[in-house]
Amino acid sequence: MDRARLEQEYARCQDRFLAEWKDLLRFPSVSVDPARAVDCRRCAEWLRSHLAALGFSAELPETPSHPLVLAEARGEPGRPTVLFYGHYDVQPADPLERWTTPPFEPALRDGRLYARGAQDNKGQLFAGLKALETLLAARALRCTVRVLLEGDEETGHIPMLAVLGRERERLRADVVLACDTGTVESGAPTITMGVRGIAHLTVELCGPQKDLHSGVHGGRAPNPALGLARLLASLHDDRGRVAVAGFYDGVEAPSADERRLLAAAGFDAARYEAQTGVPPTGGEAGYTPIERTAFRPALEVNGMHSGYGGAGSKTIIPALAVAKLSARLVPGQDPRRVLDHVKQHLRERVPAGLRLEFPEEGIGGSALRVRPESPWVPRARAVLAGFGPLPPVLWWEGASLPLISKLPALTGGEPLLVGFGTEDDNIHAPNESFALDRFRQGYLFVGQFLAGI
């Protein structure tokens, strides 16, 4: 099936595609929130039955967390097997008051569909499913396609790994295709050649049994808020380098070729500031802003809470201070060892009189690199070359795809990461959206790529 035919089919079906996509977005499948577990399950079941209706044999394997969706459509013997990956879980929607329309009531405005998950990843995965639908209906799919949709991408942990290990034979593939990435800021079609790993940690610094009056006790009782600030400030040196001993152990440097390709993809600091409201001044000195997210690890504070936060003042020494940390990792770093180094660093610096605890932690996964010689890269490039107006580029993402990073070893397949997200999509933030035109590009890419193998 050629591009023209796919475009024709898209034009014919787009209203229905949009209606179904909205149905998928109405599930508040927030995987980190235990109260939403039932919504995650309903979402998975909706996807399973949707795949079954397209002609897949589809199941819902249980995991210790949210169920997987696993489906297969057999192709011709001798043709390659593709594992198509996506995740149906979404980030929490708070702060709710900053959404223009409610996060789980999809709303179309100016060519964009607004909802939590509109892009990440329900929009991108559903574009792929719709391409599969078209190919299957036209009997134009010759390769075998296996679909794996998970519900734990945003939790940063991968409790289903044992389950996948048991399913290893049914997951075997030649290529793992994931559409959970974006395009570079120029808008050029983008093949992602690497993603960072992730590990996260919740840090609690415990002080008085209860909040104390900061007049009676100020300058006498140790203050967990101040103590936590000092601990967090110790994580980086004055040049933005992570100051945790052992943090950079094993970090692999990119090849000269990789650095050259990355630089060619382009980065405009003024445009970055216009888009985000900040200049790209975070992180380590000595690297360009795109090198820092592509090839260097980072240790960030995702949240920090202690004491009073309302109007006016409340003069207390808080009983407790909590921080949420996450590390982004590059090839050569082991997430478990990195977390251990961070914990050790913090333990060695606990302010007198306070108690340090780590109530939560998670190993999301190691970093992933696509082999420069992967045969799937030129095939994807050839498809994307037709998208224009800019030629396709290779790129390294700062974000993480925890399970995808494990899939090559598990399935035997080479990873291939092609996605159509943009910074405007506001993923992980209020007012997430995905442009209908980008949804269409995802459909066309998956359709052409699979039709050609």
Place this chain on the structure above:
Amino acid sequence: MDRARLEQEYARCQDRFLAEWKDLLRFPSVSVDPARAVDCRRCAEWLRSHLAALGFSAELPETPSHPLVLAEARGEPGRPTVLFYGHYDVQPADPLERWTTPPFEPALRDGRLYARGAQDNKGQLFAGLKALETLLAARALRCTVRVLLEGDEETGHIPMLAVLGRERERLRADVVLACDTGTVESGAPTITMGVRGIAHLTVELCGPQKDLHSGVHGGRAPNPALGLARLLASLHDDRGRVAVAGFYDGVEAPSADERRLLAAAGFDAARYEAQTGVPPTGGEAGYTPIERTAFRPALEVNGMHSGYGGAGSKTIIPALAVAKLSARLVPGQDPRRVLDHVKQHLRERVPAGLRLEFPEEGIGGSALRVRPESPWVPRARAVLAGFGPLPPVLWWEGASLPLISKLPALTGGEPLLVGFGTEDDNIHAPNESFALDRFRQGYLFVGQFLAGI
């Protein structure tokens, strides 16, 4: 009226006193919360009409914030004039879930009355009003008593100062009696010889226009949570001394006599830790724990909030980080100048790419010292000597009494600070309470002191 007669009257009336005290505590007069302004006003009106019923001429002077309650009962010519001070506003009650019974539904358990404000200051002021009631009913009050109750003690600002300036003539007094302090940990009756001043400041560090994905942007976008942690960590040196240039300018050292009296009042570090859950290791090295709260200023973080704080992880670079700071000040420090020094310190250290703002600030008041030669101190001491079992002690509080600190200059009166609070009362925290026996002591002290002058 002697002590025995006061005890007799208390025993006769205590059930009614308790019922009325509960009525007073049911007003959620949280002065920092604009939504509670109407409750503050209702509370003030209740007090005004209560005082009128006792025989006072009582008014409700308006201020730019919550109304004052101002009342007078004329005594015999030639007798001194006493200004009795209290505040009817209370601290916010959150976190609500940590209260055993609701904060504005007073509950009696094991000889203690539990409610927000049970001690601070509704309980202590109401004990005084009940003593005044007894003396007036028995025609045993010979001095003139003026009552001044404010509704802005907990806001840390004193918008009614201009109003009080206009009322200066009606506030003129020989002694300003305030029962808003506590006793030392041994439980010995305590005359407070000084309190610290206070100033507070809200610090906002603004970053991206919206929360950013910490994978895509981690190590590239400047992080306001990390930036705020670094700013707060810079406020103190490694020995706990405030590192803000100019902070200690003008700080007056206590006299050798004051240090001796303070040491005599006693402090038990093990008991402190048992009561609060922390050892007294906060604040500056080089001073004893009680010297640090009595004679040294402090700069504390009362709250710190940024980004995600829920279950699991949410991998963002937060758009904003906010901290609530307050400084406790000693004689010689000007609150305005101290705040300016702190702001300057922070401005000089703003991390690259972030924007610093000070959306709120407040000058609560300067520190107060009672003159060692004040004639009212031996009179109070004589009354308290009868309370036993321990002899009365002199003490310097770490907390602040913003308006009281202004009253000597405003009224011409010498301050006299005698209160009966204890650490167990949990003021400014969940489950605030006041022991009925301490309420009774407050009644007896005010009654005996006023009957004797």
